[in-house]
Amino acid sequence: MPIHNKQVAEKFHRLADLLEIQGASPFRVRAYRTAAQTVESLPRDAQEMLEDGEDLSTLPGIGADLAGKIEEIVKTGELSLLEETERQTTSELSDLMKLPGVGPKRVKAIHEALGVHSIRQLQQAAESHKIRHLEGFGGKTEEKILREIERQQDRQQRPKLSEVDPIARSLENYLARVDGVKKVVVAGSFRRRKETVGDLDILITRRKNSPVMDRFVGYDEVDEVVELGETRSTVILQSGLQVDLSVVPEVSYGAALYYFTGSKEHNIAVRKIAQKKNLKINEYGVLKGDDRIAGTTEEEVFEQVGLPFIPPELRENRGEIEAAKKGALPKLIERNDLRGNLHTHTSDTDGKYTLREMAESAKELGLEYLAVTDHSKAVAIAKGFDEKRLRKQMEKIDRLNAEVGGIRILKGIEVDIMEDGSLDLEDGVLSELDIVVGSIHGKFDLSRERQTDRVIRAMDHTCFHILGHPTGRLINERGPYPLDIENVMDAALDRGCYLELNAQPDRLELHYAHCKLAKEKGLKVAISADAHSKTDFEFLRFGIDQARRGWLEADDVLNTRSWSDLKKLLRRR
DNA sequence: GCCGTTTTCGGCCCGACTGTTTTCAGTCG
Numbered sequence: 001m002p003i004h005n006k007q008v009a010e011k012f013h014r015l016a017d018l019l020e021i022q023g024a025s026p027f028r029v030r031a032y033r034t035a036a037q038t039v040e041s042l043p044r045d046a047q048e049m050l051e052d053g054e055d056l057s058t059l060p061g062i063g064a065d066l067a068g069k070i071e072e073i074v075k076t077g078e079l080s081l082l083e084e085t086e087r088q089t090t091s092e093l094s095d096l097m098k099l100p101g102v103g104p105k106r107v108k109a110i111h112e113a114l115g116v117h118s119i120r121q122l123q124q125a126a127e128s129h130k131i132r133h134l135e136g137f138g139g140k141t142e143e144k145i146l147r148e149i150e151r152q153q154d155r156q157q158r159p160k161l162s163e164v165d166p167i168a169r170s171l172e173n174y175l176a177r178v179d180g181v182k183k184v185v186v187a188g189s190f191r192r193r194k195e196t197v198g199d200l201d202i203l204i205t206r207r208k209n210s211p212v213m214d215r216f217v218g219y220d221e222v223d224e225v226v227e228l229g230e231t232r233s234t235v236i237l238q239s240g241l242q243v244d245l246s247v248v249p250e251v252s253y254g255a256a257l258y259y260f261t262g263s264k265e266h267n268i269a270v271r272k273i274a275q276k277k278n279l280k281i282n283e284y285g286v287l288k289g290d291d292r293i294a295g296t297t298e299e300e301v302f303e304q305v306g307l308p309f310i311p312p313e314l315r316e317n318r319g320e321i322e323a324a325k326k327g328a329l330p331k332l333i334e335r336n337d338l339r340g341n342l343h344t345h346t347s348d349t350d351g352k353y354t355l356r357e358m359a360e361s362a363k364e365l366g367l368e369y370l371a372v373t374d375h376s377k378a379v380a381i382a383k384g385f386d387e388k389r390l391r392k393q394m395e396k397i398d399r400l401n402a403e404v405g406g407i408r409i410l411k412g413i414e415v416d417i418m419e420d421g422s423l424d425l426e427d428g429v430l431s432e433l434d435i436v437v438g439s440i441h442g443k444f445d446l447s448r449e450r451q452t453d454r455v456i457r458a459m460d461h462t463c464f465h466i467l468g469h470p471t472g473r474l475i476n477e478r479g480p481y482p483l484d485i486e487n488v489m490d491a492a493l494d495r496g497c498y499l500e501l502n503a504q505p506d507r508l509e510l511h512y513a514h515c516k517l518a519k520e521k522g523l524k525v526a527i528s529a530d531a532h533s534k535t536d537f538e539f540l541r542f543g544i545d546q547a548r549r550g551w552l553e554a555d556d557v558l559n560t561r562s563w564s565d566l567k568k569l570l571r572r573r
Numbered sequence: 574g575c576c577g578t579t580t581t582c583g584g585c586c587c588g589a590c591t592g593t594t595t596t597c598a599g600t601c602g
Contacts, residue, residue: 025574026585027574027575027584027585028574028575030574030575030585031574031575031585032574034575035574035575060575061574061575061576062574062575063574063575063576065574065575066574066575100600100601101591101599101601102599102600103599103600103601104599104600105598105599105600106599135593136592136593136594136599137592137593138592138593138594139592140591140592140593141591141592141593144591188602199602201602227589227590227591228590229589229590229591230590231589231590232590233590234590244602246589259587259588260602262602264586264602267586267587268585268586268587270586271586271587272585272586274586275586276578276579280586280587281586281587282586282587282588283587283588283589284588
């Protein structure tokens with residue numbers, strides 16, 4: 001039975017929670033949490049790595065013991081220590097810890113005093129006012145517990161970056177207009193451009209007596225004020241999004257921005273470096289003894305620990321610190337590096353605008369070329385093309401190119417990859433196209449072996465260029481289908497094919513870990529809007545975000561090239 | 574449980590806010 005990294009990580013997280021409730025060493029608990037995070041961010045399944053004979057104890061934060069435990073999970077599907085710990089405590093107790101404001105100590109206290117071991121029992125205990133009489137608890141804590149239980153019941157998943165983006169921008173503008181406010185910046189995972197955002201961390205500097213805190217909690221969209229302090233406040237917006245605002249002194253702006261941008265794992269790793277240099281980094285600055293020696297800008301903070309500036313998108317403690325030490329940080333791709341879009345639909349199939357309208361919109365955005373890649377007939381619901389209709393569109397493109405200057409329209413297709421790896425249109429017509437994107441739109445439930453084989457066989461067609469949305473995941477909706485992505489990458493390299501980074505905010509795949517893997521293999525990626533509407537070219541921005549998180553440079557991306565250079569790369573081997 | 578230019582033991586990031594306290598523990602990020 002295949003065991004995926006997520007399942008390994010979940011067991012470690014669960015064990016960490018239970019050990020914490022039992023009062024185990026906080027450092028031991030942290031070791032399990034760190035290991036969970038490491039496993040989760042591996043580009044390949046640990047199971048595969050073990051099958052290939054790799055030594056997991058060389059991974060950061062994973063020693064002999066944890067490597068053994070990963071192996072146990074992968075081989076047996078179980079972790080005996082977790083089962084034993086679940087018997088000793090009560091396995092549901094870790095659910096209680098998911099409530100904000102309820103940590104291991106309180107879970108333990110409530111459990112021991114009242115025998116509570118589920119959210120439901122906790123709710124009943126709080127409703128009958130049994131919590132407020134416990135030592136160290138009071139009426140407010142009891143009320144908060146009740147509120148958080150209710151909120152948890154209708155809480156959704158982490159919202160997508162594209163959903164949070166407009167909310168953040170409005171709030172940023174609102175705060176910037178408050179009297180006495182100087183700088184406003186949204187830090188946190190938003191600034192790291194993570195594909196989903198848990199909450200917003202906003203940082204401001206201001207003149208004395210600026211009413212910004214009051215104005216913040218008085219913002220129209222605020223649903224509830226959770227915390228209101230001199231320098232830190234927290235609110236919940238009507239959208240359910242939590243927003244933390246911190247006021248920082250001007251001289252500490254850089255240190256605070258650095259601190260609040262995270263990630264937590266990155267910050268901890270850099271603080272350890274600082275410690276070795278006898279320095280202390282906190283949100284106010286870099287301290288040598290009691291003297292602040294830096295902190296006005298982020299660059300200063302990096303300088304003090306002997307590192308070059310690390311872009312926020314890379315700050316995940318996934319090798320960026322080592323790369324920075326060696327002066328080997330990538331020069332990340334930027335939006336303006338993109339010169340064309342290689343995945344576009346028109347109203348001939350399921351797009352909303354005509355070929356001409358899409359072309360003109362792309363031209364206005366400054367794109368030099370636009371590949372029109374409508375669906376093939378297997379996607380009947382999208383009125384996919386057969387050979388005849390595709391040829392008709394190709395003629396239309398010829399006429400449009402003759403008529404419209406300033407942008408080149410490329411003839412293309414998003415052809416379906418059938419279950420057996422064949423393509424949905426004849427090779428004859430495909431070979432006449434400038435660009436062929438092949439995608440999977442059905443039969444997601446094949447085994448890993450068959451799905452991998454299917455994709456590689458599709459790439460055997462000499463007219464195939466780019467694998468569209470390679471793993472099929474939809475953020476918060478559908479996981480990736482089983483696929484040996486590393487094998488697919490190797491096959492693409494062999495055949496002179498490429499993979500797409502689909503920039504639709506629901507897709508954003510290749511995932512960043514896979515982008516990095518592709519880069520390490522020397523496999524280039526196409527960042528494509530998969531535009532179905534004139535405004536969808538805006539998606540390229542989110543594609544760039546994901547590419548930057550995946551360490552990609554302009555040279556790693558196909559469509560940073562002029563059409564004449566790109567054409568050479570599309571020539572099959 | 575991990576880790577090592579302070580290396581096989583003894584450390585492990587650091588500060589704000591809240592609530593329950595009368596000086597601090599718990600939690601969070």
